[in-house]
Structure formats: structure tokens, C-alpha cells
Amino acid sequence: MSLAPYMPIVGLLALGAVFSLISVTIAPFVGPRRLNRAKLDPYECGIEPTPQPIGGGRFPVKFYLTAMLFIIFDIEIVFLYPWAVSFEALGLFGFVEMVLFITTVFIAYAYVWRRGGLDWE
Amino acid sequence: MTVADVLLTAIGAVVVGSALLVVTTRHIVHAGLWLVVTLTGVAALYLVLTAELVAWVQILLYLGAVVVLLLFAVMLTRAPIGARDDLDRPRWPGVLVGLGTAGSLAALLANAYRWDKIELPAAGTAERIGEHLFRSWVLPFELVGLLLLAALIGAIALSRSGDE
Numbered sequence: 632m633s634l635a636p637y638m639p640i641v642g643l644l645a646l647g648a649v650f651s652l653i654s655v656t657i658a659p660f661v662g663p664r665r666l667n668r669a670k671l672d673p674y675e676c677g678i679e680p681t682p683q684p685i686g687g688g689r690f691p692v693k694f695y696l697t698a699m700l701f702i703i704f705d706i707e708i709v710f711l712y713p714w715a716v717s718f719e720a721l722g723l724f725g726f727v728e729m730v731l732f733i734t735t736v737f738i739a740y741a742y743v744w745r746r747g748g749l750d751w752e
Numbered sequence: 753m754t755v756a757d758v759l760l761t762a763i764g765a766v767v768v769g770s771a772l773l774v775v776t777t778r779h780i781v782h783a784g785l786w787l788v789v790t791l792t793g794v795a796a797l798y799l800v801l802t803a804e805l806v807a808w809v810q811i812l813l814y815l816g817a818v819v820v821l822l823l824f825a826v827m828l829t830r831a832p833i834g835a836r837d838d839l840d841r842p843r844w845p846g847v848l849v850g851l852g853t854a855g856s857l858a859a860l861l862a863n864a865y866r867w868d869k870i871e872l873p874a875a876g877t878a879e880r881i882g883e884h885l886f887r888s889w890v891l892p893f894e895l896v897g898l899l900l901l902a903a904l905i906g907a908i909a910l911s912r913s914g915d916e
Contacts, residue, residue: 634755634799634800637799690824690827690828691828692828692910692911693911694824694827694828695821695824695825695828695907695910695911696907696908696911696912698817698820698821698824699821699903699904699907700904700907701817701820702813702817702818702821702903703900703903703904705812705813705816705817706813706896706900707900709809709812709813710885710893710896712805712878713805713878713879713881713882713885713886714882714885714886715882716877716878716879716882717878717879717882717883717886720879720882720883721882721883721886721887724886725886728886728890728893728894729886731894731897732893732894732896732897735894735897735898735900735901736897736900736901738901739900739901739903739904739905740904742904742905742908743904743908746908746912747912748908748911748912
């Protein structure tokens with residue numbers, strides 16, 4: 632494999648870096664500085680920022696489950712990709728293999744569902 | 753020196769530098785962000801070594817999921833979000849373990865290959881990995897499925913134990 636197909640990506644990265652660098656360095660010189668309180672506030676989607684986040688800045692543990700769910704199915708998809716590419720070459724054996732794998736992960740999914748892991752409240 | 757050598761050296765330097773910052777920064781969230789740089793660098797190394805699929809898996813899983821989970825862990829626990837001097841970080845044992853691991857890995861590699869010239873294997877495309885994985889490594893692959901099952905059940909047990 633040559634790295635030639637990746638040259639456009641490198642170019643895009645370079646372009647992005649140059650653009651952001653130029654924007655950040657030029658802005659203080661050419662932008663008018665008319666500051667007021669609202670502009671200096673941290674931006675929180677239009678909500679008045681509170682000095683202390685609710686719960687001391689800690690998140691409910693439910694987010695952990697969401698992140699774990701995401702990782703598990705992310706890994707599953709990663710395996711699906713090489714399988715799909717060489718599906719023709721693998722034939723029925725590969726198909727059965729993948730069905731077994733997906734069934735195993737699906738048991739976990741059903742379990743999470745039954746235990747109410749997908750409900751938020 | 754070929755182009756690949758130059759790239760490997762340059763990216764390797766970035767990886768080592770950002771890895772050092774991960775363990776020396778006083779800001780735990782910054783450590784997570786430096787980890788992003790380190791892991792991206794490792795993905796770039798894989799790419800230079802023609803392991804294309806592994807490189808993208810590295811980006812998808814490590815950057816997209818593991819680092820996010822790490823940052824989540826910071827927000828879920830009582831970990832200090834701001835800069836701190838008293839992060840629990842035993843310096844000398846860490847240095848010892850790090851140098852020991854690096855040294856033994858380097859010795860292992862040096863001993864295995866000496867000064868032989870190794871031909872790079874064919875590129876690690878999705879097609880080749882798929883055929884190897886689903887023909888020669890069937891059992892480990894199915895075991896990964898079981899491992900994922902165990903991980904999810906563990907996550908449920910951890911996060912739902914309090915509210916029965």
C-alpha cells in the first residue's frame with residue numbers, strides 16, 4: 632500500500648490548521664473590541680451560567696452505561712467491516728460465525744433492555 | 753533513509769512527547785486530551801506501517817470510545833477537574849515500570865531481529881484481515897463476543913446496583 636491516497640487527507644488537515652491559525656492570530660488585530668458583560672460570559676447554549684454545576688459537576692452514573700453501550704457496539708461494527716469486505720471469500724462458514732457473534736452481543740443487548748438500562752428515568 | 757523512516761521518526765517523537773505530557777500534566781482533563789494526541793500518533797504509525805485497517809480501528813475505538821469513556825470517568829467521579837498538584841502519581845515506581853517495560857520490549861525486538869532486513873508483509877487491508885480473522889482466528893473472535901457480553905453485564909451491574 633502506498634500512502635498516496637492519504638495525501639488529500641494530509642492536505643485537508645494542513646488547510647484546516649492554517650485556516651484556524653490565521654483566524655486566531657489575525658482576530659485580535661483587526662476585530663473591534665467592544666466588550667460587555669454578556670460577551671465575556673462563558674457560553675452555555677443561552678442559559679445563564681451558574682457558578683457551581685449541579686451535583687458538584689458530577690454526572691449521573693447512567694452516562695457510564697451509555698458510554699459502555701457505545702463502546703460495545705462500536706467494537707461490533709469494527710468486526711463487521713472486514714467481515715463484509717471478505718464476505719464472498721468466506722462463504723457460509725463466515726456467515727455462521729458472524730451470526731454467532733452477533734447473537735452473543737445481542738444477548739447482552741436484550742439483558743440491558745430487560746434490566747431497564749435503556750430507560751432514562 | 754526512506755520517506756517511511758522519516759515519517760516514523762517524526763511521528764514517533766510526537767507520540768513519545770505527548771505521552772510524557774499525559775503523565776506529567778497537572779490537569780487531569782488535559783491528560784485525557786494529550787492522550788488523544790498520543791493515540792492519533794499511534795494510528796498514524798500504523799498507517800505508515802501499511803496496517804490501514806488497524807489504524808482506522810485505532811481512531812474509531814481508542815479516540816472515539818476509550819478516551820470518551822476516560823473523560824466520562826473523570827466527570828462521573830470525584831476526580832479534580834481543575835489543575836492539581838496532589839494527583840496521586842507515584843513518580844519513581846512509575847519511571848521504573850515505564851523504563852523497565854520499554855527496555856525489555858526493546859531488548860526482545862533487538863534479540864529477535866538482530867540486524868536482519870525484514871520484508872514488510874503485504875498491506876493490512878480489510879480484505880486480508882477479514883480472511884485471516886474469520887478463517888484462522890475463529891475461536892478468539894467468538895471469545896471477543898463473550899467478552900463484550902461480560903463487559904455489558906458488568907456495566908449494568910455497576911450502574912444499576914444502587915437503584916433496585
